[in-house]
Structure formats: structure tokens, C-alpha cells
């Protein structure tokens with residue numbers, strides 16, 4: 001199930017906060033509505049956020065179609081700034097905005113209508129490329145997935161986290177499509193429950209055997225020999241291979257190392273941030289503690305008791321067996337091996 005529907009003018013966003021029970025689509029006909037959809041995590045997942053931001057710039061450009069050239073360029077810069085403020089960790093957001101800005105700067109001689117059409121087309125290209133690259137990544141990861149693999153994954157890295165097909169779930173899909181008999185344990189992934197609500201939803205629809213487990217069960221599953229490999233996504237990968245991903249990923253990597261279970265990260269090249277030397281520099285989004293305190297509107301923490309909500313953590317490259325990208329697989333990632341992907 002794809003999370004975005006583009007008709008050339010407006011963007012319909014599948015409201016993922018309402019899944020799996022309700023399939024509700026929100027129409028974004030202004031860039032502000034696009035920004036709010038990202039901030040409220042109606043759409044989430046690094047590549048999906050990047051594509052959504054690109055469409056947000058395109059919708060903003062259409063809104064400014066009647067402006068004079070100079071006003072338009074200043075206005076579209078403001079649109080980009082607004083979208084860049086939505087969420088800090090997933091580099092795909094900034095990669096997409098930088099790509100749109102670069103296109104505008106290198107074509108600033110065009111008149112406004114021509115620029116608007118060019119921006120529209122570029123946003124569509126970002127989305128089309130994402131699907132193609134995810135499928136390539138799936139094929140690149142295939143050799144790492146043995147037949148009958150029992151796979152543990154975290155959060156949601158499927159079609160709902162991308163334009164379609166997925167990153168880590170894309171590798172799992174490729175394995176199933178290749179006839180491998182794979183099964184998945186999906187961490188529920190508190191507090192937003194991407195695993196229970198989204199990954200289980202996607203895999204069940206695709207007839208990929210999936211069992212939901214609580215985040216605290218990962219160690220038990222590995223201790224019982226029930227997991228053959230772990231595969232997760234990423235929101236930003238530093239030049240040395242340190243990977244920022246949903247909170248709880250680092251704990252999985254430590255457990256996997258202790259139990260000798262391979263730990264894979266799957267991410268497109270748009271998630272690699274070569275300007276960031278190590279993961280220590282990655283900004284970790286701190287979201288509202290209400291997202292921890294309340295589940296489905298029901299209070300789980302006593303009034304007056306604070307709760308933390310770091311939305312991501314960073315897994316050191318030493319704990320990562322291999323990073324799977326659309327350009328190839330980096331085993332034992334470090335600054336040197338990662339540099340060869342450039």
C-alpha cells in the first residue's frame with residue numbers, strides 16, 4: 001500500500017496515525033498542510049518524508065505561480081525553510097529539499113510558470129526513483145537472506161515508509177519474490193507502534209508470515225535461537241557507517257552482537273550523509289512525551305509523572321554486519337569501506 005497519491009497538483013497522504021483500523025486520506029493542497037502531515041507523522045519513514053517534502057515544494061510553487069520572478073524565488077525559499085523545520089533526523093528530508101533548491105537555482109533564468117512545471121516534474125522524479133532504487137536495494141540484499149530465514153525487524157521500513165516497496169522490508173519482499181520461505185518477527189516499536197500497526201499490516205496483506213512481538217522480547221527470541229538475522233532501516237547514516245534509526249534499534253544491535261546474529265541496515269543512498277563524519281553528530285528528534293504517556297487516547301502514565309521520548313538512537317558501525325544500499329552492500333562498514341560507495 002503506497003502512502004502517497006499525487007495527481008499533478010495536490011498530494012493525498014494516507015494518515016498512518018489511523019492505521020491499521022482506518023484507511024483515511026488527507027488532501028494536501030498547500031505546502032503548510034504537507035509540512036503538518038510530516039510533523040504529525042501522518043506520513044513518516046525517511047524516504048517517504050523526502051518524497052513528501054519534494055511534493056510540498058511543488059505544491060508551494062504552484063501556490064506562488066502568480067508572483068513576479070524575484071518574489072517567487074524569495075517565496076519558494078520560505079517554502080523550503082518551512083519544510084526543513086518539520087523533523088530533524090531523517091536526512092532524506094534535507095536531501096530532497098537541497099535537490100529541489102539546486103534545480104531552482106540552476107534554472108533561475110526561466111519564467112515562473114516554466115519553473116513551476118520543472119519543480120513539479122522533479123518531485124515526480126524523486127518519487128519514481130525511490131521505488132526503482134528500493135527494488136534494486138532488495139536485489140542487492142537478497143544474497144544475505146537464507147531460505148527459511150526467521151527475521152527480526154524494527155519499526156516500519158516498508159511501502160508505508162517509502163514511496164513503495166520499502167527498504168529493509170523491500171529486502172524481505174525480494175526474498176519472498178525469489179521463492180525464499182522467510183518469516184518475520186515485527187517489533188511493535190513503542191511508542192508510535194510502527195511495527196504492530198504498520199509492518200504487520202503490510203506483511204499480512206502481502207502474505208509474508210509475520211508475528212508481532214513487544215520490543216522487550218528481542219533478547220528472549222535471540223537467546224532461544226529463534227532469530228537468524230535482524231534487518232532494519234535508517235534515517236541517517238554517517239560517513240563511518242554509524243546509523244540513526246528508530247529508538248530501540250541500538251538495543252537490538254547490542255543483543256545481536258552478543259548472540260552472534262547478523263545485523264543488517266538497509267537504506268538508499270539518499271540516507272547516507274557523507275558530510276557527517278560520525279553518528280555522534282546526528283540530531284536525535286525529541287518528540288512530545290504525550291506520545292509515550294497516551295496510547296489510543298488512554299493515559300498509561302500517572303498524571304504529573306514525566307516521560308522521555310527520544311524518537312531515534314544511533315547504532316555504532318562496529319555493531320553493523322553490513323549496510324545494504326541501492327549502489328551495493330558494504331560489509332563491516334567503516335569510513336574506508338563506506339567511502340567506496342560514493
Ligand SMILES: CSC[C@H]1O[C@H](OP(=O)(O)O)[C@H](O)[C@@H]1O
Nearest residue numbers: 044045046155157161233245246
Ligand atoms: C525506510 S526508513 C524508515 C525509518 O523511519 C522510521 O522513523 P519514523 O517512523 O519516525 O519516520 C524508522 O526509523 C524507520 O527505520
